Amino acid sequence: MKPIAHFAPGPSQLYFTVEDHMREAFRNGIPSMAHRSKEFEAIFRSATDGLKALLSIPPGFHVFFAASATEIWERAVQNLVLEKSFHLVNGAFSKRFYEISRQLGKSSEKIEVPLGQGFHGKIEIPPAVEMIGITHNETSTGAALTMDFINQFSAANPNALVVVDAVSSLPYPSFDYSKIDAVFFSVQKGFGLPAGLGVWVVNDRCVAKAENLLAKGHGIGTYHSLPFYLQNARKNQTPETPNVLGIYLLAKVVEDFLRKGVHTLRKETEYKAAILYQAIETHPLLSAFVKDKNSQSKTVIVADCGEHTVQVANALHRVGIHPGDGYGELKKSQLRFANFPAHSKEQYELLVDTLEKIN
Amino acid sequence: MKPIAHFAPGPSQLYFTVEDHMREAFRNGIPSMAHRSKEFEAIFRSATDGLKALLSIPPGFHVFFAASATEIWERAVQNLVLEKSFHLVNGAFSKRFYEISRQLGKSSEKIEVPLGQGFHGKIEIPPAVEMIGITHNETSTGAALTMDFINQFSAANPNALVVVDAVSSLPYPSFDYSKIDAVFFSVQKGFGLPAGLGVWVVNDRCVAKAENLLAKGHGIGTYHSLPFYLQNARKNQTPETPNVLGIYLLAKVVEDFLRKGVHTLRKETEYKAAILYQAIETHPLLSAFVKDKNSQSKTVIVADCGEHTVQVANALHRVGIHPGDGYGELKKSQLRFANFPAHSKEQYELLVDTLEKIN
Numbered sequence: 001m002k003p004i005a006h007f008a009p010g011p012s013q014l015y016f017t018v019e020d021h022m023r024e025a026f027r028n029g030i031p032s033m034a035h036r037s038k039e040f041e042a043i044f045r046s047a048t049d050g051l052k053a054l055l056s057i058p059p060g061f062h063v064f065f066a067a068s069a070t071e072i073w074e075r076a077v078q079n080l081v082l083e084k085s086f087h088l089v090n091g092a093f094s095k096r097f098y099e100i101s102r103q104l105g106k107s108s109e110k111i112e113v114p115l116g117q118g119f120h121g122k123i124e125i126p127p128a129v130e131m132i133g134i135t136h137n138e139t140s141t142g143a144a145l146t147m148d149f150i151n152q153f154s155a156a157n158p159n160a161l162v163v164v165d166a167v168s169s170l171p172y173p174s175f176d177y178s179k180i181d182a183v184f185f186s187v188q189k190g191f192g193l194p195a196g197l198g199v200w201v202v203n204d205r206c207v208a209k210a211e212n213l214l215a216k217g218h219g220i221g222t223y224h225s226l227p228f229y230l231q232n233a234r235k236n237q238t239p240e241t242p243n244v245l246g247i248y249l250l251a252k253v254v255e256d257f258l259r260k261g262v263h264t265l266r267k268e269t270e271y272k273a274a275i276l277y278q279a280i281e282t283h284p285l286l287s288a289f290v291k292d293k294n295s296q297s298k299t300v301i302v303a304d305c306g307e308h309t310v311q312v313a314n315a316l317h318r319v320g321i322h323p324g325d326g327y328g329e330l331k332k333s334q335l336r337f338a339n340f341p342a343h344s345k346e347q348y349e350l351l352v353d354t355l356e357k358i359n
Numbered sequence: 360m361k362p363i364a365h366f367a368p369g370p371s372q373l374y375f376t377v378e379d380h381m382r383e384a385f386r387n388g389i390p391s392m393a394h395r396s397k398e399f400e401a402i403f404r405s406a407t408d409g410l411k412a413l414l415s416i417p418p419g420f421h422v423f424f425a426a427s428a429t430e431i432w433e434r435a436v437q438n439l440v441l442e443k444s445f446h447l448v449n450g451a452f453s454k455r456f457y458e459i460s461r462q463l464g465k466s467s468e469k470i471e472v473p474l475g476q477g478f479h480g481k482i483e484i485p486p487a488v489e490m491i492g493i494t495h496n497e498t499s500t501g502a503a504l505t506m507d508f509i510n511q512f513s514a515a516n517p518n519a520l521v522v523v524d525a526v527s528s529l530p531y532p533s534f535d536y537s538k539i540d541a542v543f544f545s546v547q548k549g550f551g552l553p554a555g556l557g558v559w560v561v562n563d564r565c566v567a568k569a570e571n572l573l574a575k576g577h578g579i580g581t582y583h584s585l586p587f588y589l590q591n592a593r594k595n596q597t598p599e600t601p602n603v604l605g606i607y608l609l610a611k612v613v614e615d616f617l618r619k620g621v622h623t624l625r626k627e628t629e630y631k632a633a634i635l636y637q638a639i640e641t642h643p644l645l646s647a648f649v650k651d652k653n654s655q656s657k658t659v660i661v662a663d664c665g666e667h668t669v670q671v672a673n674a675l676h677r678v679g680i681h682p683g684d685g686y687g688e689l690k691k692s693q694l695r696f697a698n699f700p701a702h703s704k705e706q707y708e709l710l711v712d713t714l715e716k717i718n
Contacts, residue, residue: 008391011391012391014391026378026381031370031553031554032370032373034367034683035370067425067430067599068426068601070598070599070600071582073582074581100581100582103580104578195390196426196601196603219464221463222433222463223459240429241427241545241547241554242554243426243553243605244370
């Protein structure tokens with residue numbers, strides 16, 4: 001049976017408007033469009049202004065495009081850290097951000113908690129940390145952080161830049177942009193688009209840090225250094241020939257999201273998360289991997305299925321629902337469910353009904 | 360009038376099969392495909408094996424995917440150069456490769472000739488050069504290098520890696536892979552695809568150089584280091600979530616090119632180039648920017664139009680042909696014509712007929 005719903009947390013299901021936008025792109029010659037043309041500049045502006053409106057990003061922040069969130073991990077360390085960053089690690093992806101900083105030769109540090117846990121309370125950051133890397137939503141385990149937790153770092157560490165990985169949570173979370181310096185995501189998750197584009201939102205403090213490193217003779221990369229990004233973005237352009245089609249589709253889906261309203265998107269996300277956690281927690285064969293309610297992600301929901309994993313997955317496949325496997329060592333004992341705007345309430349209700357019939 | 364033909368040298372006209380391949384991609388769920396799945400591995404293998412067949416790439420070479428050729432300039436220097444590269448500069452793009460090496464802190468050197476010229480004869484490379492950066496086809500001016508010229512470097516400089524930028528010439532040139540160590544291109548030019556993917560072909564000597572730098576404690580980047588590329592490519596995977604759709608479309612267009620035959624593609628390229636150079640050189644208002652026949656690119660043909668540039672461009676627009684502007688300071692006095700597989704003989708004949716009527 002052809003899947004009716006892809007619940008893997010990325011690349012995930014396309015938002016329902018994407019195929020029509022792609023057809024229109026071809027009709028309008030977008031794939032052949034010159035990236036130094038006025039037409040491209042209008043698309044760039046539409047995507048970046050749209051994102052600023054959708055996510056309530058205030059003045060003083062800029063929107064830059066990379067190839068992937070993986071690239072942004074590397075560029076963030078390259079542009080923002082001379083010697084030391086600090087990372088909150090609770091899964092494979094937050095760990096990779098830390099590892100990339102070490103691979104780039106930084107003497108970075110981390111605090112690590114077991115898989116399935118989030119972070120709570122006050123975290124002491126060592127002195128001389130230049131960047132604090134925080135993964136809002138750990139895609140591998142479904143553990144998320146609260147806004148109150150994230151907001152503690154800025155005032156307590158005025159010399160550090162607070163950089164938030166929101167790869168698999170945006171557009172759901174409503175960040176307080178006075179408490180963070182950068183946030184990034186990739187479009188194949190919450191924005192329901194084909195993979196191949198990362199989006200990096202940075203404030204002027206980040207740009208100033210990169211300029212300062214450069215002025216002191218330290219390397220910050222070439223075409224994707226923050227100053228060069230900004231120099232091009234001021235003209236609504238990119239440093240290199242970008243994924244023009246990806247930026248066009250992002251602009252179009254952001255328009256769709258704005259038309260629907262971010263408040264509605266967020267309420268629907270919460271409704272769908274509530275019915276799925278309820279179904280998992282009351283199920284005889286399943287349990288939520290993340291036990292602490294405050295750490296349960298709304299956008300990537302992970303069920304411990306133990307020896308019943310294949311049985312549950314097969315029952316879902318039979319109704320056309322494709323869940324994601326557990327990540328890494330948990331591949332055979334868990335299932336992961338993305339809860340993105342592309343996943344309709346009706347699909348979630350079918351998912352929950354189907355789970356309830358398994359016993 | 361909607362353009363019937365985009366002759367700008369990239370992003371350029373789509374190959375005529377691309378829109379159908381895109382529709383099929385959506386029908387088959389490619390945009391939601393997991394990049395760690397068996398299905399993606401088959402696409403990766405199809406794209407890389409197809410390219411090896413199309414371009415007669417021998418064993419000992421690997422095909423890796425980047426976001427752009429701009430990225431590959433940076434990755435090449437990062438992975439292959441500790442102290443010094445040497446660059447042949449004859450235009451904006453060959454110069455950018457050199458500049459990126461300087462920005463990365465290398466004490467790189469260059470030989471530079473005026474715009475519109477190629478290189479000839481024996482080039483002495485300074486000792487201790489680790490990488491020789493050669494731009495086969497300078498997109499900004501339409502100057503190309505001969506194979507004999509490119510093939511001189513390998514034997515004369517056995518300790519240097521010969522890295523060829525063929526961004527706007529492949530699949531036309533037939534390289535002797537025993538004489539070069541790496542070649543790269545981006546898909547929005549000769550392959551007629553939407554922008555957002557660079558392709559980097561490297562041999563084992565390049566991988567060994569990167570491994571050697573790493574073993575000595577030098578940074579070679581993180582997710583796009585050559586050893587990590589290779590570790591993933593051995594599984595037919597990519598280090599990060601890639602532009603899956605872009606790789607799929609590349610695989611499909613390479614299949615189309617193989618079906619047509621690279622010999623036919625090359626013969627058609629030569630026919631189209633011959634009739635356009637003939638039209639330009641016999642035209643009362645036009646002349647070829649590249650005077651030396653041996654340096655005239657077959658794939659990016661540049662006409663000096665002087666004060667007649669607007670008149671010529673307007674006449675072409677009236678029949679639906681969109682030429683590319685001259686590059687940089689030559690924007691207002693030249694027109695550039697891409698001659699890629701996407702540009703049909705009929706379109707070239709219309710272009711030539713239209714030029715001949717202008718006087």
